[in-house]
Amino acid sequence: MKIAIPVDEKNPDSSVCPSFGRTPYFAVYDTDDEKTVFFDNEAASAQGGAGIKAAQLIADMDVDVLLSPRCGENAAEVLNKAEVRIYKTAAGTARFNIGEFKAGRLTMLSDYHAGLHGHAE
Amino acid sequence: MKQLLILSGKGGTGKTTIAAAFIRFSQAKAYADCDVDAPNLHLITEHKHAPERKDYYGLPKAEIDKDKCVECGLCRLSCRFEAISDINGYCVNPFACEGCAVCEAVCPAGAITLIPAVAGELALYSGDDSIFSTACLKMGSGTSGKLVSEVKKQLFDAVRQDIERTVIDGSPGIGCPVIASMSGVDMVLIVAEPSLSGMSDMERIIKTAEIFRTKTAVCINKYDSNPEISEKIEEYCKSKNIPFAGRIPFDHQAVKAVNRGVTIADIDCPSGRAAREVYESVAGIMLRCC
Amino acid sequence: MQNNSVKIAVLSGKGGTGKTLVSVNLASVAEKSAYIDCDVEEPNGHLFFKPQNVCEDEITIRLPALDNELCSGCRKCVDFCRFNALAFIKKRPFLFEEVCHSCGGCVLLCPEKALGEREKTVGYIKRGLSSKVKVSTGIMNTGEASGIPIIKKLLSGADSEKGAPVFIDCPPGSSCVVMESIKDVDYCILVAEPTVFGVHNLNMVYKLVSLFKKPCGVIVNKYFEEDNPAEEYCREKNIQVLCRLPFDNELGLINSQARIAAREKDKYKELFTSLLEAVMEEVQHETAANPQR
Numbered sequence A: 001m002k003i004a005i006p007v008d009e010k011n012p013d014s015s016v017c018p019s020f021g022r023t024p025y026f027a028v029y030d031t032d033d034e035k036t037v038f039f040d041n042e043a044a045s046a047q048g049g050a051g052i053k054a055a056q057l058i059a060d061m062d063v064d065v066l067l068s069p070r071c072g073e074n075a076a077e078v079l080n081k082a083e084v085r086i087y088k089t090a091a092g093t094a095r096f097n098i099g100e101f102k103a104g105r106l107t108m109l110s111d112y113h114a115g116l117h118g119h120a121e
Numbered sequence B: 001m002k003q004l005l006i007l008s009g010k011g012g013t014g015k016t017t018i019a020a021a022f023i024r025f026s027q028a029k030a031y032a033d034c035d036v037d038a039p040n041l042h043l044i045t046e047h048k049h050a051p052e053r054k055d056y057y058g059l060p061k062a063e064i065d066k067d068k069c070v071e072c073g074l075c076r077l078s079c080r081f082e083a084i085s086d087i088n089g090y091c092v093n094p095f096a097c098e099g100c101a102v103c104e105a106v107c108p109a110g111a112i113t114l115i116p117a118v119a120g121e122l123a124l125y126s127g128d129d130s131i132f133s134t135a136c137l138k139m140g141s142g143t144s145g146k147l148v149s150e151v152k153k154q155l156f157d158a159v160r161q162d163i164e165r166t167v168i169d170g171s172p173g174i175g176c177p178v179i180a181s182m183s184g185v186d187m188v189l190i191v192a193e194p195s196l197s198g199m200s201d202m203e204r205i206i207k208t209a210e211i212f213r214t215k216t217a218v219c220i221n222k223y224d225s226n227p228e229i230s231e232k233i234e235e236y237c238k239s240k241n242i243p244f245a246g247r248i249p250f251d252h253q254a255v256k257a258v259n260r261g262v263t264i265a266d267i268d269c270p271s272g273r274a275a276r277e278v279y280e281s282v283a284g285i286m287l288r289c290c
Numbered sequence C: 001m002q003n004n005s006v007k008i009a010v011l012s013g014k015g016g017t018g019k020t021l022v023s024v025n026l027a028s029v030a031e032k033s034a035y036i037d038c039d040v041e042e043p044n045g046h047l048f049f050k051p052q053n054v055c056e057d058e059i060t061i062r063l064p065a066l067d068n069e070l071c072s073g074c075r076k077c078v079d080f081c082r083f084n085a086l087a088f089i090k091k092r093p094f095l096f097e098e099v100c101h102s103c104g105g106c107v108l109l110c111p112e113k114a115l116g117e118r119e120k121t122v123g124y125i126k127r128g129l130s131s132k133v134k135v136s137t138g139i140m141n142t143g144e145a146s147g148i149p150i151i152k153k154l155l156s157g158a159d160s161e162k163g164a165p166v167f168i169d170c171p172p173g174s175s176c177v178v179m180e181s182i183k184d185v186d187y188c189i190l191v192a193e194p195t196v197f198g199v200h201n202l203n204m205v206y207k208l209v210s211l212f213k214k215p216c217g218v219i220v221n222k223y224f225e226e227d228n229p230a231e232e233y234c235r236e237k238n239i240q241v242l243c244r245l246p247f248d249n250e251l252g253l254i255n256s257q258a259r260i261a262a263r264e265k266d267k268y269k270e271l272f273t274s275l276l277e278a279v280m281e282e283v284q285h286e287t288a289a290n291p292q293r
Helices: A050-060 A073-081 A094-102 B015-026 B074-078 B102-106 B145-158 B176-182 B196-210 B227-239 B252-259 B270-289 C019-029 C045-049 C076-080 C105-109 C148-156 C176-182 C196-211 C229-237 C249-256 C266-289
Strands: A002-007 A025-030 A035-040 A065-068 A085-088 B002-007 B030-033 B052-057 B061-064 B112-115 B118-126 B131-137 B165-169 B187-192 B215-221 B244-248 C007-011 C033-037 C052-066 C086-089 C092-095 C115-130 C133-140 C166-169 C187-192 C216-223 C241-246
Touching (some): A002 A094, A025 A050, A050 A073, A050 C086, A073 A085, A073 C092, B002 B015, B002 B176, B002 B270, B015 B030, B015 B165, B015 B215, B015 B270, B030 B145, B052 B145, B061 B102, B074 B102, B102 B112, B102 C105, B118 B145, B131 B145, B187 B196, B187 B270, B196 C249, B215 B227, B215 B270, B244 B270, B252 B270, B252 C196, C007 C019, C007 C176, C019 C033, C019 C045, C019 C166, C019 C187, C019 C216, C033 C045, C033 C148, C045 C133, C076 C086, C076 C105, C115 C148, C133 C148, C187 C266, C196 C216, C196 C229, C216 C266, C241 C266
Parallel strands (some): A002 A065, A065 A085, B002 B165, B002 B187, B030 B165, B187 B215, B215 B244, C007 C166, C007 C187, C033 C166, C187 C216, C216 C241
Antiparallel strands (some): A025 A035, B052 B118, B061 B112, B118 B131, C052 C115, C086 C092, C115 C133
């Protein structure tokens, strides 16, 4: 199973980025080989619809689970349709959160904030 | 870190004047001006050093290479924003162009490319004891929600761990920039003006704030310019269960202070005293529920 | 200058300076006129005019609509969209309406012609009459991103009668909605407050108006002392000050009740009538000197 998490830096002990749509990077951890790879988030520089684009990237990577502190409505819609489960992160590093998820201590994210209407130019 | 956002719906109600006073009262070490269309907060806050400036790029704009253009007119026909004119050859009006790239896609001669365009400028003032983030949209640019988000991001990136509160001066209206400023905020204070226009705009902004389910409170500025409508506003808040944070009288001294580049909290005046009471009320609400 | 209705925009960089006060009262003292409220996020003019015989038009934009049968799942539309309004899920594009800019690109590019279009309401226009004033108000629905489609419709329907000036009450600021509102006007009235905030924003809107090469003049509103930053600015830039409206509690009160001062008291009727004369004289003078149309 693949688990994605928005991170501030490209290392497993990085802090979790508070924003999903505009996080600079995503860490994707594979439970099969226990390896983590890092991806640049192309959506970070998007004028609008960053959440949608970031969610698209996650869906395209065949991720099964997303760990995130928050998530917008639009991104959540994409992820739900793509059958990616979303869990709320706890305070701590990416590595810590993956551990918490594997131990079953994270809860599903249920309150999505309203889409920011693309706030395009 | 607790974020307080000051909005109004209608322009000219006194958001910036009140925001500046609140920054003083709360001794907030981090604050931002999200009114990127017409930023004013920097005019009455002190800054010892020049800010760090950064270009803000908006949507790219289309540009037509006249040498390659075969003047078929397909771009002009396909543009939904009336951004391409055919006087003196084909040319894109950068103010109307929305960067959709349809013209680039339809051009048979490959004469059109989309070029990054500066749409504004961010400024970050970081002194020893405070951080102030602001930006200015370049004239004619499109809805500025993203720039507002950048102002906030710039502030949060620069903020140190120990900062407890931030005050954010919002923009008028109910559109994208306002929505973008609301994201992640703990409390919204709406500054209402006691006029029918002011009430109408206040209702629209309250409706917009409901989208985010953020805690909202209302205060009235220049309340004595129309006590009757001031009362109506208070009743309206009561009926909607919106906390009423207080009222501030009209005060000529406020204008004089602002013109001198100081806030109403820096001088002893009726509006300053009343603003302090509103502030205490807001702080109380934030303590209880945020 | 063409011998038909003159279009005058009333704008200010800052909100709350008195755009509506000025445009509503000027429209009221003219023999016949039209008033158009382009501040579609927070329209206020109609509160003053309380127009009669109002008819309403919905304003729509076109959104892409998918024909599932024809779609081959090629993803070209999703990859093309610059605004990220389309996501590709389970081999089909999925639209996020409020992010869509209605550019028509995805529809154009679909190789299977699987995308058609449907209308979505973003706001409406109300047209009515208040005495001799034709009142048009644009109202944007809350949550919509841009008022431009509404402003475009408002102004294209602005056919006024010969000799009847058209007053356009603009949105505050200097962003694209303001530009859209002043695009085809003959003259711009800039309303300024005599405060540092007011002048800072007057400067922004003056730059905008200059860029569009529109002749303009300034009205200093809530004037209370001669030595003020707005006058200084106008002197510096050689901008005509059309009039100074003194800070006046009574005027403020009447205005706050959404009553039209010029219709209620003779002194205000006189004030705005002479302002209108001054404005019209300037307009004739400017447009005669620089015929644009």
